[in-house]
Amino acid sequence: MRELEKIYIFDTTLRDGSQTQGVNFTLDEKIRISESLNKLGVDYIEAGWPGANPTDTNFFNKKYNLNSSLVAFGMTKKSGRSADNDPGLSAILNSNTKSVCIVGKTWDFHVDVALGITKEENLENISETTKHFVKNKREFMFDAEHFFDGYKNNKDYALQCIRAAYDEGATWIILCDTNGGTLPFEVEKIVSDVVKIIPGNKLGIHTHNDTENAVANTLSAINAGARQIQGTLNGLGERCGNANLVSIIPTLLLKDFFKKKFKLKIKENNLNYLTECSRLLDEILNRKPNNHAAYVGSSAFSHKGGLHVSAVEKNPKTYEHINPEIVGNRRSVVVSDQSGKSNILSRLDSLKIKIDKNDPRISKLLDQVKDREFIGYSYDGADASFELLTRRLLNQVPDYLKIKKYEVRVHKNLDDIDINSEAKIHLNIDGKDIVCEGTGNGPVHAIDSAIRKNISKIGKYGDYLKDLKLLDYKVRILNTGTNATTRVLIESSDNSGSIWYTIGVSPNIIEASFRALLDSIDYKLFKEKAPANI
Numbered sequence: 384m385r386e387l388e389k390i391y392i393f394d395t396t397l398r399d400g401s402q403t404q405g406v407n408f409t410l411d412e413k414i415r416i417s418e419s420l421n422k423l424g425v426d427y428i429e430a431g432w433p434g435a436n437p438t439d440t441n442f443f444n445k446k447y448n449l450n451s452s453l454v455a456f457g458m459t460k461k462s463g464r465s466a467d468n469d470p471g472l473s474a475i476l477n478s479n480t481k482s483v484c485i486v487g488k489t490w491d492f493h494v495d496v497a498l499g500i501t502k503e504e505n506l507e508n509i510s511e512t513t514k515h516f517v518k519n520k521r522e523f524m525f526d527a528e529h530f531f532d533g534y535k536n537n538k539d540y541a542l543q544c545i546r547a548a549y550d551e552g553a554t555w556i557i558l559c560d561t562n563g564g565t566l567p568f569e570v571e572k573i574v575s576d577v578v579k580i581i582p583g584n585k586l587g588i589h590t591h592n593d594t595e596n597a598v599a600n601t602l603s604a605i606n607a608g609a610r611q612i613q614g615t616l617n618g619l620g621e622r623c624g625n626a627n628l629v630s631i632i633p634t635l636l637l638k639d640f641f642k643k644k645f646k647l648k649i650k651e652n653n654l655n656y657l658t659e660c661s662r663l664l665d666e667i668l669n670r671k672p673n674n675h676a677a678y679v680g681s682s683a684f685s686h687k688g689g690l691h692v693s694a695v696e697k698n699p700k701t702y703e704h705i706n707p708e709i710v711g712n713r714r715s716v717v718v719s720d721q722s723g724k725s726n727i728l729s730r731l732d733s734l735k736i737k738i739d740k741n742d743p744r745i746s747k748l749l750d751q752v753k754d755r756e757f758i759g760y761s762y763d764g765a766d767a768s769f770e771l772l773t774r775r776l777l778n779q780v781p782d783y784l785k786i787k788k789y790e791v792r793v794h795k796n797l798d799d800i801d802i803n804s805e806a807k808i809h810l811n812i813d814g815k816d817i818v819c820e821g822t823g824n825g826p827v828h829a830i831d832s833a834i835r836k837n838i839s840k841i842g843k844y845g846d847y848l849k850d851l852k853l854l855d856y857k858v859r860i861l862n863t864g865t866n867a868t869t870r871v872l873i874e875s876s877d878n879s880g881s882i883w884y885t886i887g888v889s890p891n892i893i894e895a896s897f898r899a900l901l902d903s904i905d906y907k908l909f910k911e912k913a914p915a916n917i
């Protein structure tokens with residue numbers, strides 16, 4: 384059997400990804416992300432630019448116990464001074480990483496316009512910088528910025544630039560599509576040309592997603608011979624993002640075309656950490672995960688409609704390209720009023736609820752779903768509320784917070800710009816009456832903070848609810864006129880990274896929100912196996 388060639392995965396979430404508008408990782412967050420990437424098993428973690436800001440400098444000052452190699456980033460030396468006297472290069476050397484990645488210009492237009500130096504000076508900056516790091520025993524990688532645009536504009540010069548680094552001992556030359564405008568067939572052709580000069584096992588690819596082709600361009604480059612991939616988690620990156628490693632990694636490991644030729648440091652069984660790794664980044668960024676993300680999105684393996692569901696029941700291959708568990712995701716069966724018994728059974732199965740398929744309670748559940756959908760509920764996107772409904776019917780969910788009554792007051796002084804809301808919730812826990820009060824900029828916020836700000840008051844349930852987070856809140860008015868019904872959908876999460884959706888419906892928006900919120904709390908308590916209220 385032919386030996387499989389290795390593809391190296393180089394993550395740049397903490398460097399190029401952090402260029403994104405609104406992203407500013409703290410030192411702790413950088414450490415958490417590095418640990419997560421290390422657990423996934425990437426080869427290289429580009430962690431930042433030592434000397435550029437205190438966070439990056441501090442990051443490199445610490446010691447880590449990682450299997451992945453940390454990479455320090457910087458740019459080629461400045462014109463008019465030697466590499467030894469360039470403070471930027473010194474900061475990188477002082478960070479003491481085994482590997483360094485240095486970006487330099489390869490597009491003559493940029494050399495003229497952005498740097499304002501001669502083409503020869505730029506070549507010298509590249510070769511001198513390479514020599515400097517090779518002499519200091521670093522694994523040297525050269526990020527050839529704007530390589531594809533440079534190649535199209537002045538092929539000879541772009542190639543001279545990468546030769547300047549390669550001839551001085553660079554381990555990797557990474558071809559960058561910095562503006563993200565190159566298309567997959569162009570990437571394939573250009574990389575095939577470059578491979579004639581520099582061997583593929585020395586070539587990397589770094590793409591941006593400005594034509595939604597960053598992943599496709601990466602795969603094309605591999606097909607043409609490149610053997611290192613640079614990208615970020617969830618495609619994080621400025622403008623339209625970088626190549627998404629969360630999509631590329633499972634494609635390389637699971638799709639026969641690549642699987643038969645290549646191996647990665649990441650083993651197939653590490654993939655079951657992929658979904659968690661992707662969601663951790665969203666959690667750190669306080670962003671709502673993309674439900675439709677390939678492989679890891681919560682809708683990536685969800686099925687709706689009787690026909691699809693009964694086919695998936697017979698064999699998941701009918702509507703799934705891979706088994707969701709391989710990437711740590713799960714199948715979800717969307718329940719709607721079009722659904723019959725097969726949807727319900729399949730949904731119960733995915734929730735791991737064991738019940739005989741002829742159990743009369745299944746028809747009862749189906750009736751309840753239909754009745755509730757008639758008044759405006761939709762369990763399509765409310766998996767946790769569906770699970771609670773089912774388990775309550777099966778007597779598996781104890782009573783937790785006993786809410787006896789709640790009051791909400793909204794008030795505004797006309798000469799005041801703020802509208803204030805206050806909520807008061809009367810609870811009974813283990814026979815004790817408790818009153819929780821909260822304020823907020825809106826009534827729902829006030830109800831939420833009445834519970835959240837009084838965690839210590841709510842006795843044995845407080846600890847379970849500490850890390851509960853509301854990610855998103857959506858309101859929909861179902862019919863027009865004075866009899867309008869409001870449907871509220873809440874998306875929640877906690878420190879484990881799991882995400883659940885709950886729903887509430889009522890003619891009153893506060894009551895609809897309250898029900899959705901209470902389901903979210905009940906679901907969290909159920910998930911944590913909290914004890915019953917006595």
Ligand SMILES: [Zn+2]
Nearest residue numbers: 399561589591
């Ligand atoms: Zn980039």
